[in-house]
Amino acid sequence: MKELTIIGCGTMGHSIGLAAAWAGFPVKLVGMNEADLETAHKGLQNKLAVMMENELIESDEVSRIFGNIELSMSLEEIVSSSDFIFEVIPEQIELKRVLYERIEGLVSDTCIIASNTSGFKPSELAKEMKHPNRFIVTHFWNPAHLIPLVEVVKGEHTDERTIEQVMIVLDQMNKKAVLVKKEIAGFIGNRLQYALFREAQYLLDIGAATKEDIDAAVTYSIGRRLPITGPLMTADMGGLDVFSAISNYLFSELGTAQQSGETLANLVNAKQLGDKSGQGFYKWDEDRSKEVNEERERTLIHFLKNDLNNREEERK
Ligand SMILES: NC(=O)c1ccc[n+]([C@@H]2O[C@H](COP(=O)([O-])OP(=O)(O)OC[C@H]3O[C@@H](n4cnc5c(N)ncnc54)[C@H](O)[C@@H]3O)[C@@H](O)[C@H]2O)c1
Known part of the structure; x- marks a missing residue:
């Protein structure tokens, strides 16, 4: 090699x-x-x-x-x-x-x-x-x-x-x-990640829900499907007529901020930078940090094991 x-x-x-x-x-x-x-x-x-x-x-x-x-x-x-x-x-x-x-x-x-x-x-x-x-x-x-x-x-x-x-x-x-195929800022993954992050900030800033519930609305719904079907295949499975109809009335309602939202900007100004400084959207003590990081690693490893098994099957 x-x-x-x-x-x-x-x-x-x-x-x-x-x-x-x-x-x-x-x-x-x-x-x-x-x-x-x-x-x-x-x-x-x-x-x-x-x-x-x-x-x-x-x-x-x-x-x-x-x-x-x-x-x-x-x-x-x-x-x-x-x-x-x-x-x-x-x-x-x-x-x-x-x-x-x-x-x-x-x-x-x-x-x-x-x-x-x-x-x-x-x-x-x-x-x-x-x-x-x-x-x-x-x-x-x-x-x-x-x-x-x-x-x-x-x-x-x-x-x-x-x-x-x-x-x-x-x-x-x-x-x-x-x-x-095109040189675009943020490539693909970060563009999609930040589209979601912008809307999450918008929902928090207008008081639509608590930070815990905004996060839960992702991890317990689309988050569960995303490891298997990306946004385009998800739409195919839900029906494109439905996804198109919803796009047509919902897009104009979404946040369109060109900079960090108010809550995020305030946190950053106050040097509350998340896990690394002990406070961000959430409070981070040593136990929480360890627990969340370990759970995330375990879950990533679970998915990676599946990927590696699938690759092995494909190569047979
Ligand atoms: N951290 C992330 O989550 C992440 C994710 C994806 C991409 N990236 C990108 O990866 C790159 C590195 O980020 P990072 O988070 O690993 O940074 P980092 O600060 O953790 O590490 C950078 C390393 O480069 C070394 N370094 C600096 N100048 C050097 C030089 N001239 N020769 C040799 N070593 C040198 C530093 O000493 C340091 O060890 C950046 O372009 C970043 O945007 C970071």
């Missing part, structure tokens, strides 16, 4: 590295300093423990997966022998462009560079690159070792070989790759 280099070993970098190493790729994970590497190492250990506890992997797989990962700070040395690089550094366009400039002169002339940007357009990111034909966006979702989707976004100069190679690597990583 191709060796994969991952530049940046923070929240996303080490979990993308874990997904790749689990699938059998030799992975070089590049961090900035010792502290970076130590955090990544701890993150890998914790994630592998949870995967083992939930029987996603056997205990004897842990050393094999760890053995596939090399943590390093030697950026120049590593990229000069890389054929495939995931860039997973912070979401600052200048920082990313500077990195591309720094590594482009070192990599082989077949090396692909794939950015994990959450929303920058690939053509913007690659504006100053010498070889934008070998540049592409691969947007993984957090936590990348448990969520299958990767949105692949090509820039105006991305060539067919790059798209093909990326699709092969993602398939080998057991990921569900979706090709976005």
